[in-house]
Amino acid sequence: MGLAPEIVNATKAVTIGQNSGAWEMTERSWLRGLVVLALLMACFAVKGVLIAPPQPPAHPTAGEFDTARAIGRLQRILGDRRPHSVDTTADDAVRGRLIAELRSIGLQPEVHEAMDCSGFPKIRVVSCSHVRNVVATIPGRAPGKHLLINAHYDSTPTGPGAGDDGIGVVTMLEVAQLLKQSPPARPVTLLFNEGEEYGLNGAAAFVRTDPVAKQVDSLINIDARGVTGPALMYETSWPNGAAIAAYARGTRRPYANSISTDFAKLIPNTTDVVKFAPAGWTLLNWGIIGNETRYHSTGDTVAALDRASLYHVGSEVYAATRTLSDMPDPSRAGSGRMIFTSIAGRLLIKLPLAIGAVALGLLLVGAAFLAWRRRALGKPLLLAVGMFMGGLATAGIASFLAGLIRAGDFWRGQPLISYMAVYALLLTAMTAIYARWGDGLDRERLRTAAWLLIVILGSALSLALPGATIYFLIAPAIALAGIALRLRPLVVVAILVQLLMVAELLALVEVLLIDGPLWAVAPFAAIAVLPALVEIESDGLRPAVLLVGLAAAVLWTAALVVPRQTAERPLSFSIDYFRDADRKTANWGIASKQAPLPATFPGKWHKGVLPHNGRTRWITEAPLAATPVPAARLISSERAGAGRRIQLVLSPAGGDAVSIRFPENTKLIAIGLPGHAVPVPAKGDPDKAALRCAGRSCEGLEIEVVLGDRAPLIAELFATRYTLPPQGAAIEAARPANAIPQYSPDQSVTLHRIRL
Numbered sequence: 001m002g003l004a005p006e007i008v009n010a011t012k013a014v015t016i017g018q019n020s021g022a023w024e025m026t027e028r029s030w031l032r033g034l035v036v037l038a039l040l041m042a043c044f045a046v047k048g049v050l051i052a053p054p055q056p057p058a059h060p061t062a063g064e065f066d067t068a069r070a071i072g073r074l075q076r077i078l079g080d081r082r083p084h085s086v087d088t089t090a091d092d093a094v095r096g097r098l099i100a101e102l103r104s105i106g107l108q109p110e111v112h113e114a115m116d117c118s119g120f121p122k123i124r125v126v127s128c129s130h131v132r133n134v135v136a137t138i139p140g141r142a143p144g145k146h147l148l149i150n151a152h153y154d155s156t157p158t159g160p161g162a163g164d165d166g167i168g169v170v171t172m173l174e175v176a177q178l179l180k181q182s183p184p185a186r187p188v189t190l191l192f193n194e195g196e197e198y199g200l201n202g203a204a205a206f207v208r209t210d211p212v213a214k215q216v217d218s219l220i221n222i223d224a225r226g227v228t229g230p231a232l233m234y235e236t237s238w239p240n241g242a243a244i245a246a247y248a249r250g251t252r253r254p255y256a257n258s259i260s261t262d263f264a265k266l267i268p269n270t271t272d273v274v275k276f277a278p279a280g281w282t283l284l285n286w287g288i289i290g291n292e293t294r295y296h297s298t299g300d301t302v303a304a305l306d307r308a309s310l311y312h313v314g315s316e317v318y319a320a321t322r323t324l325s326d327m328p329d330p331s332r333a334g335s336g337r338m339i340f341t342s343i344a345g346r347l348l349i350k351l352p353l354a355i356g357a358v359a360l361g362l363l364l365v366g367a368a369f370l371a372w373r374r375r376a377l378g379k380p381l382l383l384a385v386g387m388f389m390g391g392l393a394t395a396g397i398a399s400f401l402a403g404l405i406r407a408g409d410f411w412r413g414q415p416l417i418s419y420m421a422v423y424a425l426l427l428t429a430m431t432a433i434y435a436r437w438g439d440g441l442d443r444e445r446l447r448t449a450a451w452l453l454i455v456i457l458g459s460a461l462s463l464a465l466p467g468a469t470i471y472f473l474i475a476p477a478i479a480l481a482g483i484a485l486r487l488r489p490l491v492v493v494a495i496l497v498q499l500l501m502v503a504e505l506l507a508l509v510e511v512l513l514i515d516g517p518l519w520a521v522a523p524f525a526a527i528a529v530l531p532a533l534v535e536i537e538s539d540g541l542r543p544a545v546l547l548v549g550l551a552a553a554v555l556w557t558a559a560l561v562v563p564r565q566t567a568e569r570p571l572s573f574s575i576d577y578f579r580d581a582d583r584k585t586a587n588w589g590i591a592s593k594q595a596p597l598p599a600t601f602p603g604k605w606h607k608g609v610l611p612h613n614g615r616t617r618w619i620t621e622a623p624l625a626a627t628p629v630p631a632a633r634l635i636s637s638e639r640a641g642a643g644r645r646i647q648l649v650l651s652p653a654g655g656d657a658v659s660i661r662f663p664e665n666t667k668l669i670a671i672g673l674p675g676h677a678v679p680v681p682a683k684g685d686p687d688k689a690a691l692r693c694a695g696r697s698c699e700g701l702e703i704e705v706v707l708g709d710r711a712p713l714i715a716e717l718f719a720t721r722y723t724l725p726p727q728g729a730a731i732e733a734a735r736p737a738n739a740i741p742q743y744s745p746d747q748s749v750t751l752h753r754i755r756l
Contacts, residue, residue, distance in 0.1 A: 033536040034544040037427055040499075040529050041551070044423040045416070047503040050344045051511075053230040054253050056311035063178060065314035067307050070170040073101055074162060075302055077153075077169065081160040083722075083745070084153075086129045086195040087695020088656075091154050095132060098153055098169065098192060102136050105177050107190075109136040114205035115697065116195065117672040119680065120274065124689040126671050126678045127199020130697035133206055134192040138179045140325065144186035145217035147325050148281070149175065149317070150203065150272055152196030152223075157656065157694075157722045158574075158745045159300040165196070167288065167305065168222030171314045175321055184325035189216065196223075196272055198694045203272035207279060218246075218330045219283040220320055222313065223271050228306040229290025229511060230255040230345060231313040235264045235273055237283040244350055245334030247284055250323030251316060254342040257505065258467025282330040284320055286313060292514040293412055293569040297742035304568075339470040344504060349470065356469040357462070363476050364459050367452040370483055380449035383437055387430040387533065388453060388526050394429035395422050395522040398556065402518070406560050408594030409515055413566045413738075418559040419510055422518050424552035426525055430533055432545045438538035444483070446534040447491060451479045454498075454527055471501055479531065495532050502528035515593070564595060565738040571595060573739035575731055577622060577724050577748040578610045581629045588731060589617040591744070601734050612718050612749045614686065625727050627750045628655035630719035634756070635702070639710070643667065646705040646756060647674060652698050655719035655750070659692035660703075662715055667708030674704040688716075705756075714753050721748045 056067035077097045084090035095111070102109045112135055117128040134153070137146070151168025155161025172190050179188055189212055193202025207213050221235075233256040236243035240261065247256065264285075273285050288309045294300050324330050340350035351359075371377050399422065402410070411418035438446065458472025475498035482490025502524050513520050565571035576589040589610045590597065597605055597618055605618040635647040652658035662668050664687045670677035671691045680689050693701050707713075722745045724732065732746065 030540045030543045033431070033541045034547060036532060036536050037431065037544055037548050040427060040532060041420070041424060043499055043503055044506070044525070045420060047507045050504040051230050051255065051507045053306070053308040053312035054345070055308050063182065065174055065178070065311060065318050067311040067314065070174045070310060070314060071302065071307065073173050074166050074170045077101060078160050078162060078166060078302065081301065083157050083159055084155050084161070085157040085694060086131065086154045086198050086201065087697055091194065094153055095134060095194070098134060101173055102134070102176070105173065106180050107136040107138070107176060109134050112206070112210055114209050115673065116201040116205040116208070117676070117678055117691070118199050118201055118204040118275070119678045120270070122681055122684045124680050124684045124686060126680065126691045127201065128672070128691065128693040128698070128701065129195045129198050129201045129695050131193065131195040131202040131205050133194060133202050133210070135189065135210070135212060136176070137187055137189045137212070138176060138184065140184050140186035140188070142186060144328060146187045146189045146212065146215045147184070147218045147220070147321065148189050148191055148216045149220045149321065150191045150193060150222070150276070152194065152202060152272065153192045154194045154197055156197045156296045158296055158741050158743065159298045161300055162302045162305045163224040163227040163288065163300050164295060165223050166302070167224050167310055167313055171222055171310070171317050174314055175318050178318060179321070184321070186325055186328070187215070188321065188325055193272065200270070200272055200275050203275040207275055213279070216279070217281055218324050219276055219281045220317055220324070221271060221273050221276065221283065221285040222317060223285070223287045225287055225289045225295050226291045226511075227288070227294045227300060227304045228309050229288045230309070231286050231316045232256065232260070232289060232508070233284055233286050233316070234260040235271070235285035236261055237277065237281060238265075239335070239337045241334035241336040241338050242282045242331050243284055244338040244340055246282065246323055246327065246330055247320065248348050248350055249333075250320040251348060252319055253312060253316065253345045254348040255345055256348070257341040258339045258470055259465055259505070260508070262465045262467035282324075282333075286317060288313060289511050291569060292511075293572070293742070295742070297570070297572070298740045299570055337466070339467050341470045341501065342504070343500065349474075351470065351473075353466055353469065356473060357466070359473055360455070360459055360462060360469050363473065363480065364455050366480055367448075367455045367476070370480060371448050371452045374445050374448045376445040376448040376452065380441055380445040381452065383434070383441065383446065384449045384453045384530065384534070386437070387433045388530060390433045391426040391430040391526045392519070392522050395426045396519040398422070398425050399518040402556065402560060407596060408564070408592065410564045411516070411518065411559060412514065412571070412593070413564045413569050414559075414562045415510060415514070417555060417562060418518055419521060421552060421555035421559045422521060423525055424548060424555050426522055427529060428545060428549040428552050430526065430529065431541060431548065434533055434536070435538050435541035435545055441538070443535070447531070448483055450531045450534045451476055451483065454530065457527060471505065475501065491531075491535070495535070498531060499528050565736070567738050571736065571739040572742035573735055574741040574744050575724060575728060575735070575746040576610065576617070576744070577625065577627070577728055578612060579624065579627050579748070579750045580611070581750050581752045584624060586622040586624050587619050588622045588728070589619050591615045591617045592739075598734070598736055602730055611716075611751060623727055625725035625748075627725060627748045628653040628719040628721055629750050630655065630658050630717035630752050632660065632715075632717055632754050637756070640706060642709060643669065643707040644710050646707065648703050648705065650693065650698060650701045650703060650717075652719045655721045657692065657694040657720040658698050659690050659718045660715055661688050661690040661718070663713055664688050666713055668705070669708050670706040672704060674702055677704045677706050713756050715756050717752045717754060719750045724748055
């Protein structure tokens, strides 16, 4: 009995020591977790450096792309920096200055004219314009098929087009200068086409009517969807084996991946490649896509164009030109379909799709086998799935709610803040789920389950986008080897490789999806962080979860209060005056990407859609003003099978463009130039099929309409003038600071109906 107090005291001391050790272990656990989460957030914050274009040299050598000289050419060609849309006097002036630059290099350009009416696949609109393509050929050291380099010199009616596509025009001029100094092995033809912005008319006319097109076997196309960013090679001929072989041989600083080339085939594509691709040429398509807020706007200026982006485009195009022109037959450079990706502009990894698909299948089998052996197919896999889906759901719901709180693309001015908010919330949700249900689970089982899930997701995504396969081979292979050999350092290497590859892809996705949705980055981000999170000890993680959640709350708050536009990234704000000449009504319309109008803005506005365009706008009543009223004169109407064939003469009546649109239920078979009507899809976008024409040649344009029945119909005519009536001065003056017209200029549109 006398020993009892000593035993009790000793027991208390041991218990206190155990609790102290447990507390220290827990403290170290959540601190380590917080460090990992902070490092992941830092990776998301700085990932933009992975897509930074190289800086131009201060003193380029004689055979190197000269960025300063290219900028000088661009400034001279754009002249007064007015918009220069197709078939206008402003475009005539740009073309004249372009020809002068070509002649100063020692070339003798030719102007090839054509009237073109062209359509797009699955699109129920035919676009017409009179184009004047500028063509110049640099002879090769020996005869052979031509390499064609293409860019368009017209702009939209909205802006001067320094990026789109001045960057392509001056790149071609600099390449021409270098080729004149050191001639290519075979002929290189430069095509500066007109009418790309309105309907790819210049490219279509070249393929259809120009004899030079029959001499071409390969193509380099240059375009832009912004004013910054690397030279992204985002589209190739199909299958892509030959094109990728040529690209890999010529590139110096590669930025390309097979997801983007797959994606380009799935989405509506409106570059000249649409018209060139059916010719079967080996082709590479380059563009820059950074800061889309300047795209098709008054902000697309020489001052806004990043010199590093220009240098990167120019140096990559010149290297590819040398490579392709040295190949007697580029189509023989490779075969089949390739998957590929660049790593930070330093390395290009490429692999035949067949090999990649087999490798991914083997990885899936291997991952499933390891998961079965390590007993990871039950609760560990369910936890990994829960972390992935919970993170996505949380990020998606938060993005949706933020859109309800702050309407419109509120992130355009400061996109990194909003995307970091998404990433922080994603990490918070995934880590919270892990902390709540990960206790007691063996780390090795969780690790195996996480990588199995990544391979499963990669296999599923690769079925829809085969080009994605390349992103699920390298890191999973390293990780599975580490798991099989029980070498944790290999797993850490796999996590770092996964982060590097996915971070570059995320940086490009953020730039590409400037219009959102914000949550679109969450799936790839979750794939990147999942294997890192399961390496953290789950015990005591709650303080780390709370701190990251607090960071997410701060970031979301900032995203909802920072200005939605800046001087560098202005707000899209186009003003329309719409007049219905028949009903004697008029409206003002403002397209601002759903951004609310300032409280002091004059008038009473509501959301709606005007008849000439499907964009949601702010609308209010307007006074009647004198605007051009379109007209159509019927030349003939005759039977054609079960339907009829109509010929009309259109007039914009002094407007800059005219269009004719048909009721939704009209059986429109074809429309276009007489004898060359373009077939119109029975279904597609938009519901109401139309023909449109821009430029001086629209006055008196004769068109042919082929209908599938003889029922009378009411067609709508629209005349557009690229300016507002005088009554719009007050609204123009009230435009917010750092807001500019984008996609369409401030314009007047007049509707008139005719019976056919």
